[in-house]
Amino acid sequence: MSGHDSKYFSTTKKGEIPELKEELNSQYKDKRKDAVKKVIAAMTVGKDVSSLFTDVVNCMQTENLELKKLVYLYLINYAKSQPDLAILAVNTFVKDSQDPNPLIRALAVRTMGCIRVDKITEYLCDPLQRCLKDDDPYVRKTAAICVAKLYDINAELVEDRGFLEALKDLISDNNPMVVANAVAALAEIQDSSTRPIFEITSHTLSKLLTALNECTEWGQVFILDSLSRYKAADAREAENIVERVTPRLQHANCAVVLSAVKIILLQMELITSTDVVRNLCKKMAPPLVTLLSAEPEIQYVALRNINLIVQKRPTILAHEIKVFFCKYNDPIYVKMEKLEIMIKLASDRNIDQVLLEFKEYATEVDVDFVRKAVRAIGRCAIKLERAAERCISVLLELIKIKVNYVVQEAIIVIKDIFRRYPNTYESIIATLCESLDTLDEPEAKASMIWIIGEYAERIDNADELLESFLETFPEEPALVQLQLLTATVKLFLKKPTEGPQQMIQAVLNNATVETDNPDLRDRAYIYWRLLSTDPEAAKDVVLAEKPVISDDSNQLDSSLLDDLLANISTLSSVYHKPPEAFVSRVKTAPRADDEEFADTAETGYSESPSQGVDGASPSSSAGTSSNVPVKQPAAPAAPAPMPDLLGDLMGMDNSIVPVDEPTAPSGPPLPVLLPSTTGQGLQISAQLVRRDGQIFYDISFDNGTQTVLDGFMIQFNKNTFGLAAGGALQVSPLQPGTSARTLLPMVAFQNLSPGAPSSLLQVAVKNNQQPVWYFNDKIPMHAFFGEDGKMERTSFLEAWKSLPDDNEFSKEFPSSVVSSIDATVEHLAASNVFFIAKRKNSNKDVLYMSAKIPRGIPFLIELTAAVGVPGVKCAVKTPNKEMVALFFEAMESLLKFGCGVVSQELIDSA
């Protein structure tokens, strides 16, 4: 070959395509090859060379593998856009799949599988059938993967033609590469199917364990990951599996090591002998530590996994804390993870060493890391009672350095230490008070105020200290205001003298009359009433003994932990989220483009509810098949939500108060979507609503049947906004004649439907007694208007100017009336349409407003109307033209509903 490939990138004068066409049809082989290379080069830089399709395909019939591969590369890229022409290539493919050269056979099958054109798929079946039984292992392993490709295009075809059975036969193949690919293909097919397809029996188990020793490192990972789904029958089998897997811990490939660790951890659950378990723990430690000698990227993954492992089995690495000490040149993401593990491994035995390290980190340059180190010291103090004093003295030393953010962070953790060990370390309060005026972060300020209020009787000048904060009360963030309020009440109850009395008056006044924060207002009113009706009761409530806290801030819930441990060495264990939370791909066999809703729903539900009850692990069966984790609702209804006032009153950390507990909403009746006549007595009404920046599906069930209905589940079809349920539907069994209403949290962008945007939301609901009900709802786009949609005047103007004119659209809403500018502005603001400016144009008012939907798509709005006269003109500019129609729908409904809605939403937020 002559010259450099990069020369193909240089453009030749004008008329490149005709020139290439000519060269492709040249009689000289070399010239043709060069031409194809040029075409590929153009393709990779994004030029459209699809018009050369026929000419390139003509070069396909060649014995030259290099040229053949290039043509195939081209085909894969353009077949989808030229399905009719792609048929031209079929004959050559079929011929190639019978070529004496195994490389050509494999290449043909591999490439055909990548061409996602229905018509070609039909022709693929016969060659694939042959290649699955080919003599050459290279062809067989390629064919195995091809079955997975075909399943992705047309699942039915794969099942009808018996490819699944052929694939299962390949597990017994004598070539380990073929076994590994067959396992990978079966695992993928299983993931996208709800029927059991790939079940490991004790027979396949031994086959896989044998292949494990011989196949490539990648194959080993496929096999190990499949094995991790296998549930051993008893302890003996578990020990046997572990014994066969343990040598993998010595592998140089970290993925193999981590997958082996996963299996060992899972099987260990079954092993009863403590000796064996101890021995295994001992064996796992060195390889886990060795992972930290790998590249920093792998270290990060290893550390995230180790974080989970030490929560479950702290003994494994109990003696290895030193390896988690940060190196100065570790990337910040590695340092942060190491710190987390150091806290988890800290014990009375090693705390001195650990504290020395933390102290060192707390004087480094990176602010985030320093903060985390200071917090780590505090968390160790809370965790280890005997070391608390040493931790505090380190914190005090750090405070003395007087680096602002270190001091603030230290005060935050000291507040927690006071909570953990009441009446023990108050002697240090004086030192803390010295730094009072340097505090400027809300959390630090709030912590300090909490300390002053809590120990008001021991601080001589507590009233002066608090008073200094009160001057700026209206400007403080809510967090600080709430603490100030509680601290002042405490002070007053402890020292009911004149000074505090005046302070409490001022604070209560500020917090009730002059604030629009409902939390603050409510809390102030309660205090006020308590103080005015029964001061002794107020004392009992406000100064009550607080429960002792423990350090569980970074401890995972045990069921989640088990879920994550079953997912060791996967993305899930890196994010510390269950797979359902981020895997959105729903792979039902797509029936071309006219995907029927019923199909999606059916696959989603075919998982029978009984499966959920008999305790099948959700990670192994559910979750992968559908994007909505359809779970049985907890049998007894959750206790009725109590107003969470007590927590607030006790001056606890605000963050502890659960905020996202779905409460039973009340409010005006919802639109009926499934009338009881259609639903055999069951009536369903629902509506999408936005609360506190989150979208909920407000849904209500009316049981008009004669039986108890239970086991309610819900699923949403793909839609423009990708709305899907963000949790299980919580409906307790419904007695005849009763109704239930719930707020289902929703997540967006989970199952997006392609195509033109539409507000259609198709919903399927089922219960254990009735057939599946389907109904349609409308997605009000304003539910997506974010709280962050407010734009500054200048940025609005800039954005308006920067968008081209053909991004501007306008529409008349003839039946809408603006009865008062202020009311309209307020009403729209409640739906996150924010007012920016207004001007008068003859007798009409022009309002400029902005709104934003997720993914940062802004809407710049201009409303023109005459007050009191029907007819509003709405003009909008947005970078995303497709959404305009939906936007107008939303605006029209917002402007139509008028004040009825306003009051409703005000009630909700109050």
Next chain:
Amino acid sequence: MISQFFVLSQRGDHIVFRDYRGEVPKGSAEIFFRKVKFWNDDEAEEAPPVFNVDGVNYIHVKVAGLFFVVTTMVNVSPSLLLELLQRIARVTKDYLGVLNEDSLRKNFILVYELLDEVIDFGYPQTTSTEVLKSYIFNEPIMVDAGRLPPLGPAAMFMQGTKRMPGTAVTKSVVATEPGGKKREEIFVDIIERISVTFSSSGYILTSEIDGTIQMKSYLTGNPEIRLALNEDLSIGRTGSSSYDYRSSSGGGAVILDDCNFHESVHLDSFDIDRTLHLIPPDGEFAVMNYRITQEFKPPFRVTALIEEAGPSRAEVLLKIRADFSANVTANTIVVQMPVPSYTMRASFELEAGAIVGGSEHTLRAKLTFSQESHGNLTKEAGPVNMNFTIPMYNTSKLQFSVIQD
């Protein structure tokens, strides 16, 4: 499995882009690049190697200043993907001799051919240069290695990977020599990364060796090779705690905390005579990785002193003493010491040259600052980082001899 694989330059240009499953929405490379560049709106903070944006998982490593990235939509093993990315980089380097934007662009067709064999439908197939040779038909086009700055030992650990120094680095495993004949060569190196923390009084606080036996084979016919290590080598500390080192200084035996091996290595007789049997595949690979926390004598003692010499001046005194015997010499030494960010000028005197065992060298530097220091000079300067090569010497005393049958 893997949806896409791509290589981006530091500026975010596509160098290689291959979509294996067509399920990730367009623009993923741009989304990735923006996210990495402005992690947390802060250019200083480095993005973690694994993250999720709008349901697409991005996994990346940085090799030779390039981003190697894969995307996936499912819950796969990220360590597998990270290992794979490193391996793709290594295979490409085996083929192209040098790995950089230029060589990738010149060889894009070869690179695509490689990618088709390495990954099928998102599943890694093989990353062994040896195996790939039978499926790859394009010949690499060599970039002139002379134009490139030599990859000195200083650059060795910069990317976090253990690279082999010396001449072998820039030679393709598959390309034939210009003369037409192939030289029968095999390079075996021991590369050790030593991390030692000294207390201010000079005591060793922590010490650790991460070592690799690195091999790059240009042998034809794939003969079996035996690699004999120290006979008294033992694996696994007998004590259960890292605090009790036993009295290891005794007979000079090498104790590895842990080690692992390349898959081509047969360990049949390893337990008996500490010999590794292997048929080295073509290309560069790590025969064995090991880790030592046993006490050892660091080859250098480095003392750094930084003192204020006026409101906006400071003096640095850096002493290096070579603690090895006088008959070996360390060369290509690079000593790095970060100075405070507000340093305007530094002037220093230097004794240049290689360092002979037993000798001591001093560097004096004067720093001028643009602002007054905050009295925390020692924190903002350092720590000192040193890279060096000492031929025929290694700290762990691990040795090997190659026996070819």
